[in-house]
Amino acid sequence: MTVTGIITALIVGLIVGALGRLVVPGRQNLPIWLTIVVGVVAALLGTVLANAIGVSTDTPGVDWGELVVQVIVAAIGVAIVAAVTGRGRRSTL
Numbered sequence: 001m002t003v004t005g006i007i008t009a010l011i012v013g014l015i016v017g018a019l020g021r022l023v024v025p026g027r028q029n030l031p032i033w034l035t036i037v038v039g040v041v042a043a044l045l046g047t048v049l050a051n052a053i054g055v056s057t058d059t060p061g062v063d064w065g066e067l068v069v070q071v072i073v074a075a076i077g078v079a080i081v082a083a084v085t086g087r088g089r090r091s092t093l
Contacts, residue, residue, distance in 0.1 A: 038077040
């Protein structure tokens with residue numbers, strides 16, 4: 001993998017991870033590096049899942065279907081990581 005590929009993966013991971021954090025309700029006190037890791041993993045898994053369910057990935061420009069799948073996977077990942085690490089917002093009932 002080239003340096004450009006690594007930088008691109010980090011940028012996409014940051015964007016997908018941030019969008020995933022926005023979708024999950026409540027506040028997640030995850031560090032930025034963990035958001036990037038969740039985003040990169042979600043981007044890779046989201047692409048594989050989008051291909052598996054038949055979302056077309058060879059469109060010109062932004063592939064919105066694949067991006068939606070990636071953000072959903074990132075939201076699930078953020079929720080799981082926040083729950084496992086105890087960094088999610090706690091209810092005060």
